[in-house]
Amino acid sequence: DTGVSQDPRHKITKRGQNVTFRCDPISEHNRLYWYRQTLGQGPEFLTYFQNEAQLEKSRLLSDRFSAERPKGSFSTLEIQRTEQGDSAMYLCAISGVGISSYTFGSGTRLTVV
Amino acid sequence: GENVEQHPSTLSVQEGDSAVIKCTYSDSASNYFPWYKQELGKRPQLIIDIRSNVGEKKDQRIAVTLNKTAKHFSLHITETQPEDSAVYFCAALEGSARQLTFGSGTQLTVLP
Numbered sequence: 001d002t003g004v005s006q007d008p009r010h011k012i013t014k015r016g017q018n019v020t021f022r023c024d025p026i027s028e029h030n031r032l033y034w035y036r037q038t039l040g041q042g043p044e045f046l047t048y049f050q051n052e053a054q055l056e057k058s059r060l061l062s063d064r065f066s067a068e069r070p071k072g073s074f075s076t077l078e079i080q081r082t083e084q085g086d087s088a089m090y091l092c093a094i095s096g097v098g099i100s101s102y103t104f105g106s107g108t109r110l111t112v113v
Numbered sequence: 114g115e116n117v118e119q120h121p122s123t124l125s126v127q128e129g130d131s132a133v134i135k136c137t138y139s140d141s142a143s144n145y146f147p148w149y150k151q152e153l154g155k156r157p158q159l160i161i162d163i164r165s166n167v168g169e170k171k172d173q174r175i176a177v178t179l180n181k182t183a184k185h186f187s188l189h190i191t192e193t194q195p196e197d198s199a200v201y202f203c204a205a206l207e208g209s210a211r212q213l214t215f216g217s218g219t220q221l222t223v224l225p
């Protein structure tokens with residue numbers, strides 16, 4: 001039990017297809033983050049929600065990417081017209097109010113072929 | 114924005130020896146510095162963190178030191194064990210930002 005459930009764990013898709021990932025915090029946390037991690041690198045920030053409001057987006061988040069967090073609970077990350085460069089681990093993280101650490105989910109590993 | 118550099122990228126030590134990983138950050142407003150351990154194929158897990166009002170923090174075999182003037186912080190692991198083998202990431206949180214900026218990671222290998 002990591003506190004954050006991500007689905008699916010693995011996704012293989014053909015280039016040009018759309019994919020959607022889901023992140024479910026087990027308990028209520030007002031802050032939810034999406035990060036992307038490529039092999040041999042640290043996680044890179046994509047976007048951040050405070051409750052249902054998307055407050056920040058990285059310039060890494062092109063217009064092919066969209067994220068939502070309806071009702072301030074679970075979140076989805078959609079990638080349209082996938083490219084091979086989108087292949088990575090997509091991590092969801094939660095944190096509490098104030099300065100605090102993140103709890104990461106197990107991630108969704110995307111492979112675009 | 115914040116930039117975090119981490120060294121070394123790989124580190125091999127004999128079991129029982131100490132390991133030190135160093136990070137520097139660019140934004141003097143950063144005030145929170147966690148360290149994460151990531152095993153192959155698994156999620157990053159917090160192992161220790163330090164806030165800017167503290168110079169050192171220790172938890173059993175793991176310690177972190179922070180030098181705000183020089184803008185660097187370090188992870189120290191003593192009496193290393195094979196199960197300490199993993200990738201370690203440092204990170205920094207700037208006060209008004211909402212996101213952590215991570216270093217590029219250190220692959221630690223503890224040789225039995």
